[in-house]
Amino acid sequence: MRHPWIKALRVVPAPIRKLIIFVIGGTVLLYGIAAIVLPGPATLIIPAGLAILAIEFAWARRLLRKAQFLANSATDKIGLRPFFRRRSPPSAPASTTGSAPCNGAPSATRDDRTRTPGA
Numbered sequence: 001m002r003h004p005w006i007k008a009l010r011v012v013p014a015p016i017r018k019l020i021i022f023v024i025g026g027t028v029l030l031y032g033i034a035a036i037v038l039p040g041p042a043t044l045i046i047p048a049g050l051a052i053l054a055i056e057f058a059w060a061r062r063l064l065r066k067a068q069f070l071a072n073s074a075t076d077k078i079g080l081r082p083f084f085r086r087r088s089p090p091s092a093p094a095s096t097t098g099s100a101p102c103n104g105a106p107s108a109t110r111d112d113r114t115r116t117p118g119a
Contacts, residue, residue, distance in 0.1 A: 006055060009021075009055075017056065018056050018057075021052065021053065021055050021056040021057075022053070022056070022057075024052055025049050025050075025051075025052035025053035025055075025060070026049070026053070027049075028045060028048055028049035028052055029045075029046060029049030029050060029052075029053065030049075031045055031049070032044075032045030032046035032047075032048070032049050033046065046067075047064065047067055050063055050064040050067065051064060
């Protein structure tokens with residue numbers, strides 16, 4: 001789901017919208033590039049600027065994907081990958097109603113019912 005302000009930008013004519021995104025994203029990106037030599041978190045600001053630009057520009061999307069790939073491969077090389085793994089969405093809570101045993105014994109699931117005996 002997109003943010004409400006991105007949806008609100010869709011009512012603005014395309015050339016003006018692209019100019020707005022370009023100015024905001026370009027400013028953030030330039031500040032991130034300047035933060036490489038100036039004090040500041042350049043590794044956070046540059047991807048943020050690219051993400052803003054990627055709203056409207058395909059070249060920024062490609063560059064952002066390449067940066068994500070390089071960051072993932074770097075975390076793999078130094079062994080930090082388990083810390084940055086995407087979390088799976090939480091599973092639905094088990095229902096307490098029905099004929100499922102409450103003593104910890106496995107209940108019959110759909111897969112158990114469709115299997116042939118002895119398989």
